[in-house]
Amino acid sequence: MDSLEIDDNVSGFENLTMTRLITPDFQRSQTPRSAVVCLGLLCAVLLAGNIGQIVNYELKIRPVLADLNQVHRHTPQQAQHFLQNDTLNKEKDQLKTNLDALVTRLNNLTKEKDQLLTSYKTLAKEKEDLESVHLALTTERNEFKASVNNLTDEKDQLKESYNILKQTSDQLQMSYDALQADHNVLTESKDELQNNYATLQTEKDELQTRLSSVEAHRNQLRLLLSNYTALRREKDRLQRQFDYLNLRRDLLETSYSSLFKAKDRLQYDLTNTQRRNQQLQTSRDQLQKMVNEMEAKIRGMNCQMGWRKFGMSCYFTSGSKKNWTESRKACIAEGSDLVIINTGDEQAFVNSLLNSGENAWIGLTDSLTEGEWKWVDGTPVTTAYWQPGQPNNKFVEQDCGEIVQNSPVGDWNDDGCFADQKWICEK
Ligand SMILES: [Ca+2]
Numbered sequence: 185m186d187s188l189e190i191d192d193n194v195s196g197f198e199n200l201t202m203t204r205l206i207t208p209d210f211q212r213s214q215t216p217r218s219a220v221v222c223l224g225l226l227c228a229v230l231l232a233g234n235i236g237q238i239v240n241y242e243l244k245i246r247p248v249l250a251d252l253n254q255v256h257r258h259t260p261q262q263a264q265h266f267l268q269n270d271t272l273n274k275e276k277d278q279l280k281t282n283l284d285a286l287v288t289r290l291n292n293l294t295k296e297k298d299q300l301l302t303s304y305k306t307l308a309k310e311k312e313d314l315e316s317v318h319l320a321l322t323t324e325r326n327e328f329k330a331s332v333n334n335l336t337d338e339k340d341q342l343k344e345s346y347n348i349l350k351q352t353s354d355q356l357q358m359s360y361d362a363l364q365a366d367h368n369v370l371t372e373s374k375d376e377l378q379n380n381y382a383t384l385q386t387e388k389d390e391l392q393t394r395l396s397s398v399e400a401h402r403n404q405l406r407l408l409l410s411n412y413t414a415l416r417r418e419k420d421r422l423q424r425q426f427d428y429l430n431l432r433r434d435l436l437e438t439s440y441s442s443l444f445k446a447k448d449r450l451q452y453d454l455t456n457t458q459r460r461n462q463q464l465q466t467s468r469d470q471l472q473k474m475v476n477e478m479e480a481k482i483r484g485m486n487c488q489m490g491w492r493k494f495g496m497s498c499y500f501t502s503g504s505k506k507n508w509t510e511s512r513k514a515c516i517a518e519g520s521d522l523v524i525i526n527t528g529d530e531q532a533f534v535n536s537l538l539n540s541g542e543n544a545w546i547g548l549t550d551s552l553t554e555g556e557w558k559w560v561d562g563t564p565v566t567t568a569y570w571q572p573g574q575p576n577n578k579f580v581e582q583d584c585g586e587i588v589q590n591s592p593v594g595d596w597n598d599d600g601c602f603a604d605q606k607w608i609c610e611k
């Protein structure tokens with residue numbers, strides 16, 4: 185099986201990694217530790233050799249050399265004696281030779297140490313590389329293992345499917361055999377039916393003739409049914425119309441009843457209103473009589489000095505000049521206000537209070553809303569006497585009204601409220 189082959193490969197891979205250079209234990213511990221230990225031992229040996237050579241030099245060679253120098257400097261007889269001693273000279277030469285050899289060896293060992301250090305670094309680098317390779321191979325091995333598990337599962341599922349299909353195939357084979365037997369039986373039956381078919385064909389022709397006559401009869405019935413359906417729909421429509429008219433009749437009866445009650449209420453209200461109207465007419469006549477009496481009394485009264493009487497009002501024309509606001513204050517101080525012109529007769533009278541060409545402030549302003557002229561008591565202007573082209577709000581600041589005496593009736597102009605000019609009061 186494929187899965188077993190993959191497992192064998194994995195085992196082989198594991199054996200290879202366990203027995204070769206890429207074994208994890210070798211990579212992780214043995215190689216670096218062995219190299220370090222060997223290097224340490226080598227360094228210790230070298231150090232011991234050096235120390236031995238130094239000790240040998242200090243203990244043996246240096247005293248001999250010192251003695252030779254001393255003999256040479258202070259005792260010529262002894263020096264001559266020593267110089268003649270060939271043994272000592274040879275020993276000295278031998279020692280010097282040994283010393284040179286030891287120095288040479290020390291240099292060689294130092295070079296070897298450097299080479300070993302270089303080798304150690306190379307090995308450490310290779311170890312890191314091998315660790316990386318090992319990690320990658322371990323990951324790949326885990327992936328292979330997962331793939332093997334998946335393939336094993338798929339194989340089991342395929343086996344199970346194969347068994348089911350096998351059972352189905354056996355069942356189908358059995359069904360096929362049974363159907364084959366049925367087919368043989370049916371073939372025999374078909375032959376019998378073939379004979380019967382010829383007989384039935386003859387009968388069918390007879391029936392076809394009968395069917396034609398029946399279809400003609402059925403078409404007549406369909407026509408009758410269609411007429412019946414149309415009549416039924418018309419009856420339903422008339423029924424709905426009848427119901428709707430009944431509903432309208434009920435609503436109209438309700439409305440008629442309400443209107444009848446409302447008519448009674450209105451009749452009652454009309455009677456009351458007529459009675460109240462009669463009372464109000466009586467009251468109005470009494471009040472009119474009182475007003476006439478009061479007007480007669482007022483007409484009999486005179487205005488104070490300096491004021492002119494017209495109708496039921498008294499008028500004052502100033503001799504000095506002030507702006508519109510100060511002019512109005514002056515009128516209010518006299519218990520009056522700037523004149524309000526209510527009629528054409530009053531317009532003509534006020535105009536007559538001025539000399540020809542004179543002008544004077546009247547109680548007219550549009551300071552609250554531009555273009556909306558009102559009298560000082562808040563009432564709007566109903567009949568106006570503006571000059572042609574006025575009011576023009578010239579220089580966008582003409583909000584106060586004045587009367588200009590330039591005709592028998594005079595007319596109005598809008599002017600800047602700050603202008604000083606005469607004014608006319610009314611009370
Ligand atoms: Ca007036």
Ligand SMILES: [Ca+2]
Nearest residue numbers: 550577582583
């Ligand atoms: Ca204005």
Ligand SMILES: [Ca+2]
Nearest residue numbers: 576577598599
């Ligand atoms: Ca103007």
